Amino acid sequence: xxxxxxxxxxxxxxxxxxxxxxxxxxxxxxxxxxxxxxxxxxxxxxxxxxxxxxxxxxxxxxxxxxxxxxxxxxxxxxxxxxxxxxxxxxxxxxxxxxxxxxxxxxxxxxxxxxxxxxxxxxxxxxxxxxxxxxxxxxxxxxx
Amino acid sequence: xxxxxxxxxxxxxxxxxxxxxxxxxxxxxxxxxxxxxxxxxxxxxxxxxxxxxxxxxxxxxxxxxxxxxxxxxxxxxxxxxxxxxxxxxxxxxxxxxxxxxxxxxxxxxxxxxxxxxxxxxxxxxxxxxxxxxxxxxxxxxxx
DNA sequence: TTTAGTATTGAGAATTAATCTCAATAAAAT
DNA sequence: ATTTTATTGAGATTAATTCTCAATACTAAA
Numbered sequence: 001x002x003x004x005x006x007x008x009x010x011x012x013x014x015x016x017x018x019x020x021x022x023x024x025x026x027x028x029x030x031x032x033x034x035x036x037x038x039x040x041x042x043x044x045x046x047x048x049x050x051x052x053x054x055x056x057x058x059x060x061x062x063x064x065x066x067x068x069x070x071x072x073x074x075x076x077x078x079x080x081x082x083x084x085x086x087x088x089x090x091x092x093x094x095x096x097x098x099x100x101x102x103x104x105x106x107x108x109x110x111x112x113x114x115x116x117x118x119x120x121x122x123x124x125x126x127x128x129x130x131x132x133x134x135x136x137x138x139x140x141x142x143x
Numbered sequence: 144x145x146x147x148x149x150x151x152x153x154x155x156x157x158x159x160x161x162x163x164x165x166x167x168x169x170x171x172x173x174x175x176x177x178x179x180x181x182x183x184x185x186x187x188x189x190x191x192x193x194x195x196x197x198x199x200x201x202x203x204x205x206x207x208x209x210x211x212x213x214x215x216x217x218x219x220x221x222x223x224x225x226x227x228x229x230x231x232x233x234x235x236x237x238x239x240x241x242x243x244x245x246x247x248x249x250x251x252x253x254x255x256x257x258x259x260x261x262x263x264x265x266x267x268x269x270x271x272x273x274x275x276x277x278x279x280x281x282x283x284x285x286x
Numbered sequence: 287t288t289t290a291g292t293a294t295t296g297a298g299a300a301t302t303a304a305t306c307t308c309a310a311t312a313a314a315a316t
Numbered sequence: 317a318t319t320t321t322a323t324t325g326a327g328a329t330t331a332a333t334t335c336t337c338a339a340t341a342c343t344a345a346a
Contacts, residue, residue, distance in 0.1 A: 017292085017293080018293075018294090019292085019293055019294065019341080019342050019343070020342080020343095021293090021294065021295080021341070021342070022341090023294080023295070024294090039332095040332085040333085041332085053295095053296095054295090054296095055295065055296045055297075056296090056297095056333090057295075057296065057297085057298095057333090057334080057335085058294080058295060058296075060332095060333065060334075061294090061295090061334090074221075076219055076221050078217075078219050078274075080303085080304085080331080080332065081331090081332065082332085082333090096263075096266070096268055098268075099271060105266070105268070107262055107266065109258055109262060111258055112255050112258050112259070115252055115254055115255050115258075116255070116277065119250055119252060119277070120239075120277060120279065123239070123248070123250065123282070124282040124285070125239055125241075125248070125277065125279050125280070125281055125282065126279045126280040126285055127277055127278075127279040128242060128278050128279040128280065129278050129279075130275070130276060130277045130278060131221075131274055131275070131276045131278075132273070132274070132275045132276075133273060133274045133275075134259065134262070134263060134268065134270055134273045135270075135271050135272050135273060135274075136263065136268050136269045136270040136271040136272075137268070137269040137271070138268055139266070139267040139268065142267070142269060160321085160322080161322075161323090162312080162313050162314070162321085162322055162323065163313080163314095164312075164313070164322090164323065164324080165312090166323080166324070167323090182303095183303085183304085184303090196324095196325090197324090197325095198324065198325045198326075199304095199325090199326095200304090200305080200306085200324080200325065200326085200327095201323080201324060201325075203303090203304065203305075204305090204323090204324090223302080223303065223332090223333085224302090224303065224304095225303085225304085287346100288345105288346085289344100289345085289346080290343105290344090290345085290346095291342105291343090291344085291345095292341105292342085292343085292344100293340105293341085293342075293343095294339105294340080294341070294342080295337105295338105295339085295340070295341080296337105296338100296339090296340100297336100297337105298335105298336095299334105299335080299336080300333105300334080300335065300336090301332100301333080301334070301335080302331100302332090302333085302334100303330100303331095303332095304329100304330085304331090305328105305329080305330070305331100306327105306328080306329065306330085307326100307327090307328080307329090308324105308325105308326105309324105309325100310323100310324085310325090311322105311323080311324070311325100312321105312322085312323070312324085313320100313321085313322075313323085314319100314320085314321080314322090315318100315319080315320075315321090316317100316318080316319075316320090
């Protein structure tokens with residue numbers, strides 16, 4: 001794992017009086033390696049098949065820590081399962097979701113981001129995070 | 144209940160070979176009356192305490208129909224419970240959610256809507272619905 | 287490096303929103 | 317009024333997630 005990331009993780013853990021365990025390391029490493037929009041069970045299965053010993057409960061717990069400290073972003077796509085994507089140091093984007101095939105497409109629009117910030121300033125709302133998801137039919141599924 | 148709305152509901156039901164039952168009427172009437180961002184259990188409890196006989200299962204079933212045909216909008220605020228708001232004939236808005244007190248504030252921004260439409264056109268994505276939620280700390284909770 | 291102190295883990299139970307089942311019932315069509 | 321068809325309700329079921337707690341693994345201090 002990249003040393004900078006690992007050091008940041010160590011720093012966060014120390015600050016919060018948490019310990020760096022094999023399991024936590026494995027979950028973070030796995031998220032960094034296979035970028036995507038991933039369910040906990042998927043992460044769990046993949047670690048298992050790599051022979052790494054991590055329980056489902058620990059995956060859930062770790063992913064929550066990683067989200068809290070900005071390593072991961074949690075996505076709720078409305079199908080009852082949370083997804084996580086690695087985000088540390090990457091540019092912000094939002095998501096389009098195809099309601100036919102489930103494909104997730106990323107989009108970026110800085111104008112929208114600016115307008116969003118402005119709304120929050122105007123309404124004296126301290127923005128922490130946001131969700132902007134477009135649901136519809138992707139190019140492929142339209143044919 | 145407003146006659147226009149009722150007639151539209153009747154038309155939808157007929158087209159889908161569904162029947163207009165006391166229960167369906169009660170759920171719709173309740174949603175129209177008490178506008179807000181409502182959980183199914185809340186709707187259920189309120190109907191119960193009004194002496195109206197509707198089961199939890201029927202509330203869930205009815206709310207799904209009403210969403211499908213544009214009477215209601217479903218909100219997923221990331222707390223694992225779906226909310227519904229009455230929307231028929233009302234202007235579109237999105238939501239800010241205070242992560243301290245849970246308050247839901249509505250906001251409107253037509254510029255963002257336009258940009259959003261443009262993105263979809265550019266990417267050849269047929270937009271059906273969208274979610275745009277801002278999570279942060281509201282004015283009151285900042286003090 | 288050993289020990290003492292504290293946090294973490296895993297297996298399975300518990301929780302919880304939402305959905306499903308199916309016999310009894312109610313609405314619509316004839 | 318009768319027949320046909322959809323709906324309802326009670327409770328069982330599902331499925332994602334969280335919880336429990338004894339056994340285990342990390343960390344810091346001696």
